[in-house]
Amino acid sequence: MHSYYIALIPPNYILEHVNQVIQYFADKYNSRGALRSPPHITLQPPFKWDEANITKLEQHLTNFASRRTPVPVTLNQYGAFAPRVIYIDVVNTPELTTLQLDLMTYMESIGIYDPNTKTRPFVPHMTVAYRDLTKQNFKVAWQEFEHRQVNFEFGADNICLLLHDGKRWNVLSKFQFS
Template identity: 40%
Template sequence: MPGQPDKSKNLYFIALIPPEDLERDLWEIKKEMSARFDSHAALRSPPHITLHMPFRYRSDRQESLIHSLLDFARKQKPFEVELNGFGAFPPRVIYVDVIPNGPMQELQKGLLDFMKKEHNIFNANYRDRPFRPHLTVAFRDLKKSRFDEAWLFVQDRTLEMSWSALGMYLLIHNGKNWECLQECLFEGF
């Protein structure tokens, strides 16, 4: 039927996910934004930095996708990820700001090229905008009328976190939420 998703394809995306201790702290921020500003969409995925936007891929080729991403990841090197404060894409998105760095930019660009070449997937970035690493805490269902209030709530908050990215994750949508399907470790891990 036109306009209906193809049930033989799953919805995936690829991301960096912080280690458990930082992930717990970031979940608390997401939950606080949800409770205060009635924005729940960010709770449907773990705290993450998107490297490749959601894409549909044949479910019968999932193992092939996983194996190719494992091979791609083995050729990458670990790098530091630094979070510093908050940012926004008005009028709906509030995020924890990620300090861009060369290794993260190179990983993301290499992944996009790899996905085009190996899997014929071209929807790598949102509306052809350049890669702007961030960790979303409120979006889509944050009402425009509440955006200013939510932004005032976080804009001056101090938040500094860092971790060594030792791998990336393939996530799959289960029909309701995003789940980690496969961790793809970088070289030497």
């Protein structure tokens, strides 16, 4: 059994910017956790799946994506899950919420279920400083980033399946919307 999750990954020009911010947190605040995954917006939290059946999972995701249309995504300002996580906030639009809810429902129909999603609201975000950020460094970093401006918009036209290789998360497959 391997670990996977499903996410939206922004276009390269946004990836480059966000990766620079993540590297800044690694260098200045010793928060390296966000380096273990490409910048992303999680739609389906990590789950286990038998590697022998990966083709079946990919077929399911192809089927799901083929019935979707692109979703507008806006990255706006910085946010935090105090006292350890700093992220770029993603505007929670009805289209994005619907995509996430539909995916969760679809995944549940094929046996993938995360009980936390029933009790926690969907808070779309792109993590730049992970839980390895100390509380002391969080306070200093949050003062630096709390009012910093960031604004990007893109049309999400696919979802990505990421696989954990034992050290980091990597994009395994992309599933194009119609």
